[in-house]
Amino acid sequence: MAQPLRKVLEDPDVVRGLQENPGTYRFKNGAFLEVSAVHWPPHIVVEEAVGGGGELTVGGPMGDVLTTLADSLNFTYKIVQPGDRAWGAKLPNGTWSGMVGQVSRQEVDIALGPFGISEARFKVVDYTRAFYYDDRSILARKGLPEVDPWGFLYPFTPLVWAALVTALLVACLAVVVLGSRPKTWTHLSWASQLLLLHFRIVLHQDLSMKTSSGRERLVVGGWMVVAMMLMWSYRGTLISLLAVRHVPQPLQSIRDVVQDSSVTVIMKPDTIVTDIISKIKSGDLKDLNDLKYVGRVLYQLAKDNPSP
Numbered sequence: 140m141a142q143p144l145r146k147v148l149e150d151p152d153v154v155r156g157l158q159e160n161p162g163t164y165r166f167k168n169g170a171f172l173e174v175s176a177v178h179w180p181p182h183i184v185v186e187e188a189v190g191g192g193g194e195l196t197v198g199g200p201m202g203d204v205l206t207t208l209a210d211s212l213n214f215t216y217k218i219v220q221p222g223d224r225a226w227g228a229k230l231p232n233g234t235w236s237g238m239v240g241q242v243s244r245q246e247v248d249i250a251l252g253p254f255g256i257s258e259a260r261f262k263v264v265d266y267t268r269a270f271y272y273d274d275r276s277i278l279a280r281k282g283l284p285e286v287d288p289w290g291f292l293y294p295f296t297p298l299v300w301a302a303l304v305t306a307l308l309v310a311c312l313a314v315v316v317l318g319s320r321p322k323t324w325t326h327l328s329w330a331s332q333l334l335l336l337h338f339r340i341v342l343h344q345d346l347s348m349k350t351s352s353g354r355e356r357l358v359v360g361g362w363m364v365v366a367m368m369l370m371w372s373y374r375g376t377l378i379s380l381l382a383v384r385h386v387p388q389p390l391q392s393i394r395d396v397v398q399d400s401s402v403t404v405i406m407k408p409d410t411i412v413t414d415i416i417s418k419i420k421s422g423d424l425k426d427l428n429d430l431k432y433v434g435r436v437l438y439q440l441a442k443d444n445p446s447p
Contacts, residue, residue, distance in 0.1 A: 141169035141215055144248045170214040174205065175238040175250040177224050182271075183251055185218065195220065201251045219247060228414060229259050239264055255411030275412065277396060282387035294376035303369060307337050310362040318355040341366045393423040397430065404430055408438040 147153055147170045156164050176197050178185040184198040195218040197205060209216060219241075221227075227239025235243050238250035243263040253271040254260070287293075292300070311333045320329045339345070340363050389395060396402055404427065406413060416428040430436045 141171045144170045144172050165213040172214055172216040172248040174216045174218055175221060175241045175247040176218050177220055182253060205251060226254065228410065235263060257411055257414055259414065279390040284386050290380060293380055294373045306365060310337050310358055313358045314355050317358060337362055341370065343370065393427055397423065397426045404436045406436060406438055
């Protein structure tokens, strides 16, 4: 049976061979390692071995890395898990939890990652070279499809609506100036009827008021052409807008999260993320960390899927 790694490394020849030939060295008589790992798919899959007995197996990309190292260096290993199933954070008493704690206390020989790199961890453990880069994102509940009651205004921009109203008033004023008012109507009633006439044209309704002169017909006819062109465009655009439901997504950045007082942030405690943002002195990430002081951060530990 192979000796534990710590016993093997007591041999100066072994240490010298590792230092001089790190890429090709193999333990001559083998070695036995205790390896710490936690379940974090798809990177690491820790499962109980077939047949039970408490023995654990490791799979996923990091399991393949461990298998390759074991074949290359000629060692066997046993998978163990920290009691808290955590990656490791510094506790108030100065000790470390999780896998980082196991390595720093020499309870295990190595711990599988990928681990987040921080200055605090650098002081108690050694890292391999970085081989994995991860992007962090905010996950927010998706809005429900809804119909905007003001959606009928969206086919035209505010500038087009303003131009339409202006053109309607100009057309009415042109008829007042160029036309002749019936003797039985007052100025107010005639102007209101003209305004209603032009508005009915926009709505494609029948014309209840007849024009008396050629100049009035010319102005009304011109307005009719303009109104029909605009309304044809309006109907086509409106149908396209109604075919798609609007799904609001108000949270697009960390600043949006900070400014929305109705949002509660859910984080995993004592992770590389909480450690880093707690040390930031300014900016959006500092404001995100400060939410814990106003009761807007909820810490939840998911033991089956912790964070590095």
